[in-house]
Amino acid sequence: MGNWVTVFKEKDRMRAELLKNELENNNIETVILDKVDHNYPVLGIVEIKVLESQKTLAEQIINDFRIDD
Structure with missing residues (x-):
């Protein structure tokens, strides 16, 4: 299992x-x-976590998701 x-x-x-x-x-x-x-x-936050190996792709998708809002 990854980080x-x-x-x-x-x-x-x-x-x-x-x-x-x-x-x-x-x-x-x-x-x-x-x-x-x-x-x-x-009070508090929710965190989304992904495998370290998928971080870059996840960040790209998150940026696209924010633009589509």
């Missing part, structure tokens, strides 16, 4: 899920790490 790196941080869980789906549609293994304090759900 996982953070490629995106977001406060909005739904937006992170949409981006995760976009990455997976491009055959990039993706994990969401939820750092939101569920006692205070407005």
Whole structure:
């Protein structure tokens, strides 16, 4: 198993899920790490992590995803 790196941080869980789906549609293994304090759900962030070997491609897709917003 490879090393996982953070490629995106977001406060909005739904937006992170949409981006995760976009990455997976491009055959990039993706994990969401939820750092939101569920006692205070407005605090915290969600991180999207990918394998280090897929980082460059993931960053390109993320940039395209932001442009399409």
